[in-house]
Amino acid sequence: MRFFRRLGRSISIKIILVFISASALLAWGLWFSLGITFERQLSDSIRPYFSNYLISLQNEVGFPPDINVAKRITEQAPVNIVIEAPTFSWASNGDFIDKDYLDVKIQRVGPQGITSEAGFYKDNFILRTFNQGYITSFIITEKLHKTTRVKEILITVIAALFIIGLIYAFVYFTFRPFKIIQQGVKQIGDGDFSHRLPINRRDELGDLSKSINKMADNIEQMLEAKRQLLLAISHELRTPITRAKIALSMMDDSHQKASAEEDMNEMESLIHELLESERLKGNHAPLDLSKANVNDVIYQIQGRFFENAPVVFNLDSQLPEITIDANRIGLAIKNLIKNALTANRQPDDKVIISTACDEQTLTISVEDSGVGIPAEKIKLLTEPFYRIDHSRQRSTGGFGIGLYLIKAIIDAHQGELIIQSRVDQGTVVHIVLPVLSALPIDAT
Known part of the structure; x- marks a missing residue:
């Protein structure tokens, strides 16, 4: 819990988290946009070419479909063929069509206007023709767009990590002086007014460091002036107190004399303690x-x-x-x-x-x-x-x-x-x- 509280108080960590979140959202947005763009491009531009290719295969298979020709085609081309007839069903790979995975559009093909469906089946391009009670499905087995998406993801992730690394380095070097400033201010706050921040920058942090160093200079000068004033006053008071004690010693004994001597002794003790403490503080004694x-x-x-x-x-x-x-x-x-x-x-x-x-x-x-x-x-x-x-x-x-x-x-x-x-x-x-x-x- 203490580690997470420290993270919550770190400005640099917060900024880095913001940049990471922004980069992740940007990467997701790019990926989503690329995916939609690719699918639209495939649907609008590539679909007719695939359809024409599969229609040519349909013409080879014929009506009613010739299973031997279909077998030869599947051995030579990257396609699976599924034939559904009122009396039989045949699939080149043994898997029949599950209509729940079909994503197709109805269209007319050939000079005779044969009804057909073209689209995707489990991420594979498919063409289904309907003629004389036969439904013949041609499925392209290669998933070129999946390979393209993996490459896009890898490129996007690598680019995002590179950008995040640059951002981290920038944030780290930008905010590194904060640690030095924090330690220096604590040292000054603990009474070491001779300490100065060793930061020489030309930005706001440099201005802040100069202001803190100037403050330490002023405090040190004020404290030294106070010490010098106390020392001067104490030195100047010793002579008149000595004279007063000599004068008191010549007076007759009385209550007033005893009280005055007590006051003089206290004053002398005060001056002695002041001088002693200031000498120790100033490393003079x-x-x-x-x-x-x-x-x-x-x-x-x-x-x-x-x-x-x-x-x-x-x-x-x-x-x-x-x-x-x-x-x-x-x-x-x-x-x-x-x-x-x-x-x-x-x-x-x-x-x-x-x-x-x-x-x-x-x-x-x-x-x-x-x-x-x-x-x-x-x-x-x-x-x-x-x-x-x-x-x-x-x-x-x-x-x-x-x-x-x-x-x-x-x-x-x-x-x-x-x-x-x-x-x-x-x-x-x-x-x-x-x-x-x-x-x-x-x-x-």
Whole structure:
């Protein structure tokens, strides 16, 4: 069923089927027309010649018919003779006339105006004469028109197949770029904006390819402009924030000072995450790769930042060491744990951290028991500054840059970030890393 559904969605297959149907109808029409034309031509032009020939044989047989003469004629000529008389019946081949197969017309022959019938009997030309109570039938045994029809059919079929082959080749080469365009658009849609369609044609498909490539150029330029703007703003903000922190350090301790320092620290953290994520996205920040055990990284992060938090471990003790940037993977795990603790409904609700491994991938999972995330919003979570809670209250999360940075870190490791969530049940975030990394361990 899947194969037939794919055929139904193929434009080229539909066009080919249309051409095949049209060719079949054309061939049938030609054959039908040729058949009618031939039969009419035989009836109108050839019938008199056959009739005259058979009348000459009738004159040799005579009236009443001479069976010995009839036998001699059938031995010398390609005819069968059937004689029907009131007292006897005789057939040269033993087969008598079945009137159900007669297709004849009455006519008068000879100077005496003998009544006769001429036409076809089982696709053979026949002449029947009626005289003095005798009915003598002369049947030509050769079927020349049948041979002609077979030749016509073969020629028609071969010509139709040749035309269909030419049409198929034309349709195939005309629509072949559609597959390239489809693959290229999918690649661009998946985020590879550097990909361009390698189609150089001077028709509508070439114009379409140029438009898609131009669109990819514009998107790539806009994204690069956005990255450069974020980097520039982040760099420019670091100096005034540093000055403000120095000024704050000189103030007397108070509630306002503590609140201002907290705001400054959050702003500094935001700028650091922005710079880090954009460097990773732009391949400007190399990874400090080394062999490490992910379980050790998780324990270090929990001990440094979440010592008293309700974190539960379900770690695979048989994890192999893999090639990672331990500091950046630790930063990603830290942000995930922080997000999970914030998402939980109660302060003592547990966050479950688990690890698992197979031959190809190693998975780190962080699970909370929060309110969950609607399915249509999951894809937006890794966009910079996106937050489900648009009020942006401090109690409901940060600035919406955490998952953006996490995805940048995982992408730089050639891994995958998977978010699964159910409303009112909670969220599980998986970091999937390759066990055998293609990244050079001495990257600098």
